[in-house]
Amino acid sequence: MEDTEYLKLPLEERCVHKLWKARVNGYEECIKYFSTITDEKSPEFNKFAPLMKKLVTDSNAVAQEKALEAVLAFAENAHIAAKCATDVASGIVAKALGGPRRGTHDNAEAVLLMYCEIEKYAIVQEELIKGFAAKNPKVVVACVKILTSALREFGPKVMAPKPLVKQFPRLLEDRDKNVRDEGKKLMVEMYRWIGDALKPQLTALKPVQVAELETEFEKVAGEKAVQTRFLRSQQELKEKMAAAGDEDAGQDEEDEADGAVEIDPVDLMDPVDILSQLPADFYEKLEAKKWQDRKEAMEILLPLTKHQKLENGDYHDLMKALKKIIAKDTNVMIVALSGQCIAGLAAGLKKKFSVFAVACTETILEKFKEKKMNVVTALREAVDAIYQCTSLESLQETISAALGNKNPNVKAETAAFLGRCFCYCTPTILNKKLIKAFATDLLKTLNESDPTVRDNSAEALAALLKVVGEKLLMPFLGDLDNLKMQKIKEASEKVELKVKIPTAKAKAKPAPAAAPSKPVTVSSGGRVAATAARPAPAKAPPRKAKPPGGAGGGGSAATKSPAVVEEAEMVLEAAVEAAGEVLGAAVVSQLADPNWKERLAAMDAIVAAVSEMDTNAPCQAMVLVIAVQKPGLKDNNFQVLKLRITAIQTLAENTKFSRTSCEACLAELVDKLGDLKNGSLASSCLTAMAEAVSLEWLGPEVTTLAFKQKSPKVQEAALVWLAQAVTDFGLIVKPKSVIADIKKGLAHTNPGVRNAAVSLCGVIHLHMGPALRTFLEDEKPALLQQIDAEIEKQTMMLARFYAQNKGRTAPAPTRKQRTWGGAGRDARGGAGGARGGTVDDDDEGGEEDEPTSEDVANSNVQDLIPRTNIAALVTDELIAELADKNWKVRSEALSKISGVISSAKFITADWGDLPGALAARLNDTNKNLAVEALKVVGQLAAAAGPHCSRHTRTVIPGVLLLLGDAKVNVRASAQSVLESWAEQAKPKELLEGDTCVDALKSGTVFLKAALFPWLAQQLTEAPPKSLNKEDLGNYVPHIYSGLEDRSAEVRKAATEAVLPFMLHLGYEGMLKHTSRVKPASKNALMATLDKARLSLPAKPAPTVAAARQAPAKTAGKMARPQTGGGAVAPAAAAAKKPSRAATAPPASSRKGGDDQDTSPLLPVNGLKQQRASDEQKLKVLRWDFTTPRQEFITQLNDQMMTAGLNRTLITNMFHKDFNFHKKSIDALNEDLADNLEACVCNLDMILRWMSLRFFDTNPSVIMKAMEYLTNVFTYLSDDGYRLMDFEAYSFLPFIVQKFGDPKDGIRGPARNIVRLIVRIYPASKVSPYLMEGLKNKNARQRAECLEALEDLIRHAGMTVCQPSPAVALKDIAKQISDKDKVVRNAALNALVQVYFIEGEKLYKYIGQLSSKDMGFLEERIKQAGKNRQEPTLPTPAVEFTPTVRSGGGGAPRGGNRVVPSPAGEFNPLARGAAAALESNAAAGQDVNSLLQRYRQRAPSNNSDSGANKSAFTLDYSVVEKLLEDDDNKPIKVEVESIPDLNSLMNFNTICPTLTSRLAQPGFTTLSRTNANLEAEDASEAINLVISQVSSSSPAVVVRALCQLDEVICSTDQERWQQLVPHVDQLLVMATVQYRLVLNTKMNDPGSRGDCVKIYRALTNCLMTIFNRPELAVVASRDVMSDVWHVLLSTLIDARLAALDEGAQIIRAFNVLVVRMAEKADFTSVFSASLKLLHDCVGAGGSGGKFGELVLKCNWKIIQMLSKRTTNLDLTVILTDVHHFLTSYPMNTWMDRSDVPLRTIKTVIHTLCKIYGSAVLPHLDSIKGAHGSDLHKYITKTLKKVGHEGSGDVAKETSVPDNQNLLQQHNKQHQLAAAASHATSKSPKRLSKAANNSLSEIFRKIGSKENTKEGLVELYEFQQMHPEADISPFLSKASLFFQNYIERGLKKVKMEREMKSSGLSTQLGTETNSNAGPLSSIQVSTEAQNASFNMNELVDEFKTLASKAGFDNTYIASAVKDICSSEKSDKVKDYNKLLQSVSSINKDQGKE
Secondary structure (H helix, E strand, O other): OHHHHHHHOOHHHHOOOOOHHHHHHHHHHHHHHHHHOOOOOOHHHHHHHHHHHHHHOOOOHHHHHHHHHHHHHHHHHOHHHHHHHHHHHHHHHHHHOOOOOHHHHHHHHHHHHHHHHHHHHHHHHHHHHHHHHOOOHHHHHHHHHHHHHHHHHHOOOOOOHHHHHOOHHHHHOOOOHHHHHHHHHHHHHHHHHHHHHHHHHHHHOOHHHHHHHHHHHHHOOOOOOEOOOOOHHHHHHHHHHHHOOOOOOOHHHHHHHEOOOOOOHHHHOOOEOOHHHOOOOHHHHHOOOOHHHHHHHHHHHHHHOOOOOEOOOOOHHHHHHHHHHHHHOOOHHHHHHHHHHHHHHHHHHHHHHHHHHHHHHHHHHHHOOOOOHHHHHHHHHHHHHHHOOOOHHHHHHHHHHHHOOOOHHHHHHHHHHHHHHHOOOOOOOOOHHHHHHHHHHHHHHHOOOOHHHHHHHHHHHHHHHHHHOHHHHHHHHOOOOHHHHHHHHHHHHHOOOOOOOOOOOOOOOOOOOOOOEOOEEEOOOOOEEEOOOEOOOOOOOOOOOOOOOOOOOOOOOOOOOOOOOOOOOOOHHHHHHHHHHHHOHHHHHHOOOOOHHHHHHHHHHHHHHHHOOOOOOOHHHHHHHHHHOOOHHHOOOHHHHHHHHHHHHHHHHHOOOOHHHHHHHHHHHHHHHHOOOOHHHHHHHHHHHHHHHOHHHHHHHHHHHHOOOOOHHHHHHHHHHHHHHHHHHOOOOOHHHHHHHHHHHHOOOOHHHHHHHHHHHHHHHHHHOOHHHHOOOOOOHHHHHHHHHHHHHHHHHOHHHEOOOOOEOOOOOOOOOOOOOOOOOOOOOOOOOOOOOOOOOOOHHHHHOOOOHHHHHHHHHHHHOOOEOOOOOOOHHHHHHHOOOOHHHHHHHHHHHHHHHHHHOOEOOOOOOHHHHHHHHHOOOOHHHHHHHHHHHHHHHHHHHHHHHHHHHHHHHHHHHHHOOOOHHHHHHHHHHHHHHHHHOOHHHHHOOOHHHHHHHOOOHHHHHHHHHHHHHHHHHOOOOOOOHHHHHOOHHHHHHHHOOOOHHHHHHHHHHHHHHHHHHHHHHHHHHHHHOOHHHHHHHHHHHHHHHOOOOOOOOOOHHHHHHOOOOOOOOOOEOOOOOOOOOOHHHHOOOOOOOOOOOOOEOOOOEOOEOOOOOOOOOOOHHHHHHHHHOOOOOOOOOOOOOHHHHHHHHHHHHHHOOOHHHHHHHOOOOHHHHHHHHHHHHHHHOOOHHHHHHOHHHHHHHHHHHOOOOOHHHHHHHHHHHHHHHHHHHHHOOOOOHHHHOOOHHHHHHHHHOOOHHHHHHHHHHHHHHHHHOOHHHHHHHHHHHOOOOOHHHHHHHHHHHHHHHHHHHHHHOOOOHHHHHHHHHHHHHOOOHHHHHHHHHHHHHHHHHHOOHHHHHHOOOOHHHHHHHHHHHHHHHHHOOOOOOOOOOOOOOOOOOOOOOOOOHHHHOOOOOOOOOOOHHHHHHHHHOHHHHHHOOHHHHHHHHHHHHOOOOOOOOOOOOOOOOOOHHHHHHHHHOOOOOOOOOOHHHOOOHHHHHHOOOOOOOOOOOOOOOOOOOOOOOOOOHHHHHHHHHHHHHHHHOOOOOHHHHHHHHHHHHHHHOOOOHHHHHOOHHHHHHHHHHHHHHHHHHHHOHHHOHHHHHHHHHHHHHHHHHHHHHHHOHHHHOOOOHHHHHHHHHHHHHHHOOHHHHOOOOHHHHHHHHHHHHHHHHHHOOHHHHHHHHHHHHHHHHHOOOOOOHHHHHHHHHHHHHHHHHHHOOOOOOHHHHHHHHHHHHHHOOHHHOOOOOOHHHHHHHHHHHHHHHHHHHHHHHHHOOOOOOOOOHHHHHHHHHHHHHHHHOOOHHHHHOOOOOHHHHHHHHHHHHHHHHHHHHHHOOOOOOOOHHHHHHHHHHHHHHHOOOOHHHHHHHHHHHHHHOOOOOOHHHHOOOOHHHHHHHHHHHHHHHHHHHHHHOOOOOOOOOOOOHHHOHHHHOOOOOOOOOOOOOHHHHHHHHHHHHHHHOOOHHHHHHHHHHHHOOOHHHHHHHHHHHHHHHHHHHHHHHHO
16 A cells, blocks of 8 residues: 555655655656646646756656656746756756666757757756766766757757867867767767868867868768757747748748858957067057167067957057058068058957058058058058958048049059959948949049059959949949940959859749830930840849849849930931921921911921820920920910920920930020919929939029029029929939029029028928038028028928938938830829839839939938048147146147137048047046046037047047046036937947947946946837847846846846847847856846846737638627737728627637637626625725725735636736736727726726726826726716716725826826716715815825815805815815915815805805905905806706616616606607618717717707707707617608708798607707797708708708708898807718718719719808808807818828819818818817817827828918907917827927927917917916916916017007016016026035034024024125025025015125115115015106105005005005105105115016
8 A cells, every 4th residue: 555655645746755666656647747738837837847956866767767758848848947947957967967777868868958949058058068077977978969969950059169169178188988989079060060160279189189080070071061950939940941842942041040150260269368468668669769679569569469369458559559650660671560460450359440440541551652562462461451340331431532642552552452342242231322432433543544553443343343233333334435344344254252142032933924124225316226125033032131233234133223315416407307207397397487376386286296106206306396496495475385395395204305305495494484374384394304304413404594594583483493393302403513503592682582492491401401501501690590490390391201319201202203114105203103114113123213312311411511621630749738747738639629620610530640549538537638528529429420430439438438437527428428429420330349348347337327228228229130139249248237236226227228138139139148147146137038028029910821811700790909919890890880788798809829818808797786785794895995905906806806807807907017007908998999888897896906006106007097097987978877886985085196196197187087977976975085185195185186176166066065065165264274375276266166156155164264364265256256257057967876787798788877768759850850860870980979079068058947849959869879779770751751941941830839858958949939939940940951961862961951051141131140059050960971971972982973962062051151250150169170070081081082073172171171260260260270189199190191181270270360369268279278288298299290299389389479478367267277388388488579578469458568477477486496496506515614604594584583684694605605505495494485585685785785885875674574575566656856645655555565465464564664754755765665676676587
């Protein structure tokens, strides 16, 4: 029994049982069990993870063999197995490899290889190499065998060669023969992979061993090593290789898995530090006068530079010395040695040498003038080695300068060097810019007189031709003669390229039939000569790399130049003859007839003939006959001239129009631009010519010819044409060629020419950027201001085309130059399609047909800027001064350099020796000089622009050093300079290499804390795969070290940098660097990496084929959208929304997976009532706490699990990471719209979970929660839901707490949520929670609660005062004495609302108050009473007792909804009118929302509850029911049965009294009396006809609109005035019909005619309405917003333009929108446009076409604002603006287009400009306006326009000036802001004695007896210590006390000044604090000798002080002081007091 007792134990216990048989049984069971678990992250695996090490180290041999099998199964199936890699690998090496059993060895090898497969290869390799030190040779042999197997299967990309290479000598020297043999096998396997790169590592072996290895290497030399086993991350590669059927298909994969891995032998070596081996006197000898000493130093250095890999270090001094020797040393031997040393350094340092590459290359190329062959040879080696360290692009300027050198030897050697460089290039390296630059320079040297220069230039061109092919190079060779061209081609065949150029292999598929492409050349006679046709290139495989061309001139497939049409110039006689052959001689001669009618007939014939000509017509001959043969384009008959221009345009569009033809007629055509009748036609002709001959050539020609004309009209028209052409074609014209003409236009006396030039500047600026502005700075200030305004206008209109910081994309061109590919004519290359001859857009060659605007903006702008070479100005003396020992000399040198840069303005990249000298100054011990050096570096970056990147690796290390300085100001300067440099230089130069890595190695805490965020920012902005992963990988260990740093700032910064680096390196790339992290830190590091991994971008979507295999959704069900993606419901299914009651919960569209629950997020059940009952019976915890405890969270989790919520959703909800919380909220938000029933069933749990989120510290989660809750309560309100008590008390206390949140983005939504709750929960039950919030210490929360209570009282009356009015109002009244001003104001406002309702009864409720508080209340009531408008209190809503919905699947939706049922019979006419709207359900949810909005906002005109509803009023309850009904059976209505509107309006009928019904709001419902019977009949008729407007029958709609139109256009005023109450009703129905047509009829091609009819009738009817001002002004704001929304939505629909009359309809829509803006009430129009913009931004559509139209509407209204100020309600507009800024604060516009925000700012600015300071009082009527973004921006704007005085409207109404009113409005905030500002400046710290003295002074000021003495001492203290900061003392005092101290100091100052001036008169002494406030009151008095009336002065004082809000006590005290003096001195004292007060006020204003 004991032997089998272990079978009863759990499996994990059996695995560690002391009995080996039990363990074997456990291992066998584990092997089976592990394979059955499908989820690799199953918790079951966690039980066995700690046991893995015990398993592999089992002491029993049999058990150990089985244990290894179990470990193998565990590693194959468990995700957690990777965490056990170190334990398993070390255990196997220690215990399993030394055993005798073969099976154990095999299993151990399989386990280790499996761990390699699961990405733990680094750990396995490390542990196996440790095994080499084992004493047992069997262990060593086994370790080597496993490494050999791993290398064979995975390759060297997985098993790193370098650690193995270091072990080879050890293995081959081992005593054991088996170890040596296995070591040889490992080396042979390594040779199979890396080839000859291994041989340099054999130098340490014995010759015998090397010989043996060479023999083995020869045996495997021809074998191809291929990876046979793949990592888990390489499984996709494995599948691709397995699926590849032929060699071509697997080409891409072979590049990755091919065995021929290119490994540099140097990478396997250890670097050598040669700097430390240099002798101490090395540099002294190097600069010695004796050449023998210099040679000795060079001979010491030369052997050191021969090392193949050098350690990185500070080589600046060494390189400076070597460069100086090459440049200036006269001994040729030393120069040669120096060249050899540079070559060795470049070869050893490789990329790290790039810092010195440009400077050394320049010096070496200049030294090629030396004729000694040994020197030239050494310099060649040096410059060739330097090229391997840098790029050809960085050397381009240096090489171009050398090719222009006067010395032929320099030219020859430079050309030869360039040819050698080309042999190392690929077509990807040689871009178009480099080809053009080098080809141009080599063409010049090709024509040199020196034969060596010519030969070397030809060879360089030959190499270039070999690399890029003829197609790319030939356009730049120009008119090269055939002999030289032949020479180049012959040399090209002999060129041997040093690199392999990959070629694109096309798949073996039949090419589609296409016309062959031929290069075209047109002869002089118009005949076309075509070369042999070549087949179109097959479509390249989908690779990003562009395939290059071959050697035979195949060219690059990435570029293709348009075929050039060439013609020889013809004489006129030959042209007349050639044209006569085509047109007929009679027509040609008739064209020159003096009779204009004859010429007209001839031109008619020519136009007809030209339109039918093919592309091969004699174009030039035709142009000469039409334009040159007299009278030509000087024809004085405008009709003939029109036909002549038309004919030329047709020729340009349809034939091969050459530049020769263009030149023949261009001058005369430009002259006709100013023609009044044919000017526009001439412009069109020029545009057609631009398409034919390129705008790049034509644009400058047109402007040059135009400015040769005297007519300003021609010049203006030419500039206008060029501006439009640049817009159409992009900026392909070179700016350099038109700048001069633009300046001529700007300087022209004609305003039209100037304006055209300014407009052209604005257009070019869009493409060129700020550089354009630089070249116009010498213009007059007025012109510059006009240019800036135009640039701002263009930028605002097209801001969406600009990126955030770096780079921008200009507006896309709509035209391009036409290319000819063969027969057939080309079309205008626009956004539309192209004709047969045009290059296909899909062809890769089409991308560079001609330079794009972006190419010109990027390439030519920098060339356009004139730059100064400052190298000559940076003299040796200046460099010596920079290194002087005297710091003053160094400082002066820096100032001189700064002056040089400032005067040069723009500089080249050649800075001489300045970079090295400046780097030394950045390390200066004098920090002030270091800061000055930083400023110089910043100047250099700004002046050099992108050219500064050459010096990055020289200058930036010093900047980074200062970034870690201990002083804040130094670090701030370094940070600023680093960012400036990064803006100009390429990120590649900054981030790659060791510049930043070296700084992090020895950096301080400050450096790391600043550098990590900067690196994160740069990597975030850098495009993916744009940076070298190897270089980025060098940063990762430092980031990991930063994560463990003692400094919290460093840890935070390093954490932020993890994700940006992971974006570029990938998760696996970051993971492989964790192998060297300490085990104790590894868990925390892995958690950080896993957290960052969640934020990585999602993988690409599945292919189309995979999507097609996905199961289709059930028809008729709406699939709920999910975050994970999913199929979109078909449009047919979405056309009609099923009712919620009859529809099951929608199926989930989330991706299924082992760990993903695909069930619905929220189930529909009836458990909510049970949860409420359990809580009531105290079976569960009541949801009431101050801080959530764990038991509450656990309870909520259990309730959600019981209710059956989605498992994945619950996991995310209760995850520790806030990112999962955000995902949960997003999922709930997306599920809400289509699954509201489920949301209602689980609402209590959702609200409780949301209340937990309110305690989170992450604001983004809370904001998302607020957004979701807003949507929830909005939907519930629309659905008629009533909130339950147990739902309310578990949520309302927590949402009220968020009233006190410091963030507006949280506080604002919280207030809005409570307002929404009041709609579904009685206000009387909400108010107690708000009253409870008054007890909180947070003043902000108390103020918000009081404002909410005020709002409730205003709308719901006194019922909200619970438990009774007396109790509630007493609590509110207590807040009047609060120390916070906002709380006091809110309390006063709430009590004022009660006073408006209850009157004097208020005082009874609030009881006794202090006299001060009572005075405040009375004053507030008095002020509010003056401005009060009598509100119409709504009827209090009936409070219904809520009942819990059953939640069942078939339960009706109205379980918790109160639906009134109408009394009386159903009206058949209303039923029929509603039935006419039944088809609108297909238009989607817009109809429902539109009707719902209209019903809510339209006023109800019920006279009493028993009022009879009109029989003809539209019953909206029926309409809603029909729109939501699932029944598709329409209710038929006979159109003939509907009476005519005219007969109804003119026939007085007697209708029977109807029974009482519930009146629907929104339409007029009058009680039927004899007095208004006629009016009611007319109203009923109008209601009926308007209801027909939304019918689905076009005939009914058109007929109804015609009847309405007849009434509106009637001359009888009484008739059309009947429509006034129905305007909104008609607009709503029109909107419904517009949307119905857009969503249904436009989709049906057969109904397009009906669409046109309906659009025409609707638009005409609305136009007539807005033509009548009486009707137009009635339209409400929301209705007009809906109308505009549907009109703009229709305008952007592409189907509209396809209608027969689409253009007319679009024009009509535009006119209608403008008419509405002009005729309707301007306040409503303005508010509607702002609402539309608000909604558009909220929907995320502000960047699309719809957003553009909305913005244009707002801009139009802003333009109208100045003319329509009389009837504008500023409060309404400012409220809308405030809501916009509250919803979308200014700090949220960083990552999206800010055009909407700038539009809102323009609104504010325009209002301030027009109304001036009169805007401020309107802010008092807006809740939360004070202190908001609106308030701040208005204040800022008014200050800006203050010098202009008040606005126009303000001037007319005598409003005070802006500055004074602003001063009064912001007075209470000025000192606090000043104190805050002063604090932020970090003033000098005071000594302890001074601090104590200052404390004593403030103690005196605080005492009544010593106040004056304290003020005097404080003044004297400030005079002695001007740097002292008293703000910490002031901040502790009240605002009143701060004002008092400031005024006292000013008074003391004034007294001192008066005494010093000899004035004996003193100001009145301020005896107490009560005089303080009156000192700020400005009182205007008459002259001193005027009549003095004391009573008037006292009254004036009292009035002003009362208006300013001062207490009566203060006023009485001031009056007493004034009146206490003698009568004779009253005027003097009074005036002196006023003068002092005035001066104080002026000083305060200046501050």
